[in-house]
Amino acid sequence: MKKLLFPFLALILLGFACRNQENKAKEKQYSEADLQLLEKATTYFSKLPEPKDPTSPLALLGKKLYYEESVSANGKMSxxxxxPISTYGVDNLPTSPGHDGRRGTRNSPTTFNAYFHVAQFWDGRSPDLADQAKGPILNPI
Ligand code: HEC
Structure with a gap:
């Protein structure tokens, strides 16, 4: 039994030593410049709040409306x-085409986390989402 105990303890110690090395390497990943940038960024950005219940009636209604095509003039656009949610809320086009193929003058920003923006649209002309929501529905293009 004693013969087995020593190799077993040695293995455990070796495991700890390796883990310590890994942690040190991770710590070294950040240069002084990285840390300064991170500190600066935290003055502009903070952690997002926990998401609310995605199965709540309000969340489900929002999801349904996001994909609702009958809100468009040609009945084919939502x-x-x-x-597109599949591409992080942006269509990746220079400008977005409207219901009759005509193009608008700007590209679509992401809708992800738009609720938290200080203003809406590229020029910030809309103060919040409630005001912004009139834009796409009433836009002639
Ligand atoms: C025809 C393409 C098109 C459709 C359809 C459309 N949008 Fe947009 N959306 C845009 C464009 C382009 C902008 C930027 C316009 C600007 O800055 O003047 C925009 C801006 C936004 C913004 C502002 C985001 C930000 O970062 O400022 C939100 C939020 C938004 N749209 C949500 C919606 C919602 C919700 C719908 C459905 C009711 C919708 N959009 C339908 C093209 C579209």
Missing amino acids: CNTCH
């Missing part, structure tokens, strides 16, 4: 046309 929010997801220009802000």
Whole structure:
């Protein structure tokens, strides 16, 4: 039994030593410049709040409306046309095409976390989402 105990203890110690090395390497990943940038960024950004219940009736209604095509003039476009969830809320086009193929003058920003923006649209002309929501529906293009 004693013969087995020593190799067993040695293995455990070796495991700890390796883990310590890994942690040191991770700590070294950040240069002084990285840390300064991180500190600066935290003055502009903070941790997002925990998401609310995605199965709540309000969340489910929002999701349904996001994909609703009957809100468009041609009955074929939804929010997801220009802000596809599958590509992080952007269509990756220079400008987004409207219901008759005509193009608008700007590209679509992401809708992800838009609720937290200090203002809406590229020029910030809309103060919040409630005001912004009139834009896409009433836009002639
Ligand atoms: C035809 C393409 C198109 C459709 C459809 C569309 N959007 Fe947009 N969306 C845009 C463009 C382009 C902008 C930027 C316009 C600007 O800055 O003047 C924008 C801006 C936004 C913004 C502002 C985001 C930010 O970072 O400022 C939000 C939020 C948004 N749209 C949500 C929606 C929702 C919700 C719908 C569905 C009701 C929708 N959009 C439908 C093209 C579209």
